[in-house]
Amino acid sequence: MPAATVGQMTSAPPTDRDAGARRPDGGPPAVEVVDLVKRYPKASSNAVDGISFAVRRGEVFGLLGPNGAGKTTTVGVLTTRVRATSGRAVVAGADVAADPSAARARLAVVPQRTNLDQSLTARQNLLFHAAYHGVGKAERTRRADELLDRFGLAERADAKVDKVSGGQAQRLMIARALMHDPQVLFLDEPSTGLDPQARLFVWDRVRELRDRGTTVVLTTHDMDEAEELADRVGIVDHGKVLALDTPAALVARHSGGGSIEVVLTPGEGDDGDLAGRVRRALDAVRGVTGTDEMPADAPSVRVRASVDGDPASSLAPVAEAVDSTGAVVTDVRLGRPDLEDVFISLTGRELR
Amino acid sequence: MSTTDDATTTSGTGGAGDRATGRLTPVLAILRRDLFVTWRELPSFLAQVLLQPVFLLFVFGQVLGSLGFLADGYAQLLFPGIVALTAFLTSLQNTALPLVIDFSFSKEIEDRLLAPTPTTAVALEKMVFATLRAVVASAAMFPLGVWILGEIPWRTEGLGWVVLLVVLGALTGSAAGLTLGTLVPPSKINIVFALVLTPLLFTGASQYPWASLDVLRWFQVVTAVNPLTYVSEGLRGTLVPGTPHIPVWLCALVLVGFLALLTATGIRGFLRRALD
Numbered sequence: 166m167p168a169a170t171v172g173q174m175t176s177a178p179p180t181d182r183d184a185g186a187r188r189p190d191g192g193p194p195a196v197e198v199v200d201l202v203k204r205y206p207k208a209s210s211n212a213v214d215g216i217s218f219a220v221r222r223g224e225v226f227g228l229l230g231p232n233g234a235g236k237t238t239t240v241g242v243l244t245t246r247v248r249a250t251s252g253r254a255v256v257a258g259a260d261v262a263a264d265p266s267a268a269r270a271r272l273a274v275v276p277q278r279t280n281l282d283q284s285l286t287a288r289q290n291l292l293f294h295a296a297y298h299g300v301g302k303a304e305r306t307r308r309a310d311e312l313l314d315r316f317g318l319a320e321r322a323d324a325k326v327d328k329v330s331g332g333q334a335q336r337l338m339i340a341r342a343l344m345h346d347p348q349v350l351f352l353d354e355p356s357t358g359l360d361p362q363a364r365l366f367v368w369d370r371v372r373e374l375r376d377r378g379t380t381v382v383l384t385t386h387d388m389d390e391a392e393e394l395a396d397r398v399g400i401v402d403h404g405k406v407l408a409l410d411t412p413a414a415l416v417a418r419h420s421g422g423g424s425i426e427v428v429l430t431p432g433e434g435d436d437g438d439l440a441g442r443v444r445r446a447l448d449a450v451r452g453v454t455g456t457d458e459m460p461a462d463a464p465s466v467r468v469r470a471s472v473d474g475d476p477a478s479s480l481a482p483v484a485e486a487v488d489s490t491g492a493v494v495t496d497v498r499l500g501r502p503d504l505e506d507v508f509i510s511l512t513g514r515e516l517r
Numbered sequence: 518m519s520t521t522d523d524a525t526t527t528s529g530t531g532g533a534g535d536r537a538t539g540r541l542t543p544v545l546a547i548l549r550r551d552l553f554v555t556w557r558e559l560p561s562f563l564a565q566v567l568l569q570p571v572f573l574l575f576v577f578g579q580v581l582g583s584l585g586f587l588a589d590g591y592a593q594l595l596f597p598g599i600v601a602l603t604a605f606l607t608s609l610q611n612t613a614l615p616l617v618i619d620f621s622f623s624k625e626i627e628d629r630l631l632a633p634t635p636t637t638a639v640a641l642e643k644m645v646f647a648t649l650r651a652v653v654a655s656a657a658m659f660p661l662g663v664w665i666l667g668e669i670p671w672r673t674e675g676l677g678w679v680v681l682l683v684v685l686g687a688l689t690g691s692a693a694g695l696t697l698g699t700l701v702p703p704s705k706i707n708i709v710f711a712l713v714l715t716p717l718l719f720t721g722a723s724q725y726p727w728a729s730l731d732v733l734r735w736f737q738v739v740t741a742v743n744p745l746t747y748v749s750e751g752l753r754g755t756l757v758p759g760t761p762h763i764p765v766w767l768c769a770l771v772l773v774g775f776l777a778l779l780t781a782t783g784i785r786g787f788l789r790r791a792l793d
Contacts, residue, residue: 244631269633281625281628282628293550298632
């Protein structure tokens with residue numbers, strides 16, 4: 166085989182998450198949703214169609230789903246911004262419909278799009294937020310200093326917020342959310358649009374929060390994020406919860422096997438449709454259950470073969486089949502099944 | 518009364534007081550934020566709200582008078598109307614415009630809607646804040662009036678009515694602004710403002726006494742549905758009682774009615790925008 170690199174798309178060992186899920190259940194759940202339905206006027210179907218789940222105290226819970234699946238509406242109900250058509254939602258012991266003020270005192274929201282107060286500086290954003298929540302002056306000053314420091318914003322503390330970068334704005338919104346010491350923190354797509362450094366930083370802060378006992382509910386369509394952060398994941402589509410468990414358990418239950426992905430460049434005298442020929446060759450290999458062409462930089466092509474069982478045991482016959490097409494292999498990746506496979510198998514492939 | 522009773526009464530009252538303060542804390546903090554931002558931008562705020570009334574007063578009261586186009590004493594009739602216009606339109610614009618921006622573009626209001634207080638209280642804070650701005654602007658019109666016109670109509674015994682009518686006018690304007698800012702879709706706000714503000718400006722009996730419109734009956738009817746008419750007429754009746762006017766008490770009463778109606782529609786609109 167020509168110079169090939171073999172990497173493995175394995176995820177982190179699942180033991181941490183299992184431990185998290187098995188953490189002793191301390192009292193009533195932090196978030197409880199029972200038969201929640203939301204129907205918008207004039208809509209042909211329910212945006213949320215009978216969702217039920219419970220989030221344990223101190224847990225990081227991921228709501229995973231394609232755009233329009235109903236996760237944002239569900240979080241809208243939980244954060245008192247959307248009125249449910251029927252069903253019940255309780256956050257930190259407060260029923261969001263019956264006592265929204267009490268629920269708001271105990272929860273915090275970090276939205277996807279910045280909604281910082283543009284007339285104020287970073288520090289003033291934190292201070293006024295705490296004042297809205299009745300935090301005393303000395304205490305809010307102390308918390309603001311601490312959070313600005315913890316979120317790497319001390320140097321930008323007195324800058325107007327329209328002058329801070331996207332990553333800084335995101336961090337500032339998380340810091341602001343923590344100013345009133347919420348019991349449950351809702352994060353909407355926390356790392357969308359962030360650079361890798363900012364993303365890792367946000368992930369670290371979320372883990373830190375969990376360690377301090379804050380419950381975190383995050384919505385995302387980023388599989389890495391869900392797999393990396395969430396103790397348990399609920400996969401939502403068409404307003405329903407399709408599956409709910411630890412990422413490891415979901416993968417074990419819903420995914421048939423692994424995958425082998427090969428990147429190829431056409432050999433000399435190649436007469437076109439390389440991807441098609443490779444796919445036909447791979448389809449004939451024993452153990453291969455399906456093939457897909459993945460995006461790649463021309464003239465390279467990337468083909469992914471789904472396989473039964475451990476992908477490593479199918480590597481040799483797959484390499485042989487690819488070789489028979491005359492293409493030059495430039496990269497090979499073995500994919501252990503991950504959350505993305507579960508997600509795709511549950512929610513389908515079509516674009517939303 | 519025994520000591521025990523006293524203690525119970527005291528602690529009971531204190532507890533209720535604390536609870537009331539506790540519930541008001543978020544709204545007061547939101548008001549403090551608005552005042553903090555306004556205070557920092559005081560000169561630009563005053564320029565923004567005073568330019569229009571000052572020009573109206575200058576051109577209609579001073580320039581046209583000096584050129585001899587106006588009857589003697591017209592400036593004295595105009596002044597109360599301009600104060601009324603300042604109170605009503607300043608608070609209308611200072612509620613409607615920020616709301617449109619808040620709900621559709623900046624989303625800044627989201628953080629305040631998540632404060633532990635009823636959503637209605639956040640809407641009422643918008644009204645109170647706009648009213649405060651309008652009252653400050655109206656008060657500033659008095660020294661500016663003296664400066665531009667040389668003298669302004671004034672009756673110290675009418676001070677109570679002046680304050681009441683300015684506050685009522687500003688509150689009614691803010692309620693109208695709350696209604697306008699939440700009912701109109703953001704994409705149409707420019708056209709709605711153009712179509713609503715100019716008619717409000719000229720059908721509010723600011724530039725003419727309402728009773729004198731007898732000669733233009735249809736216009737008199739039109740002006741009667743503009744809340745500004747009652748602010749203008751009430752202030753004119755208080756400051757220049759010799760001019761025929763709608764009774765001042767009736768003006769106050771009608772304004773209370775408009776205020777109740779527009780507050781109800783405004784809060785409904787606000788809740789509709791704030792909650793899905």
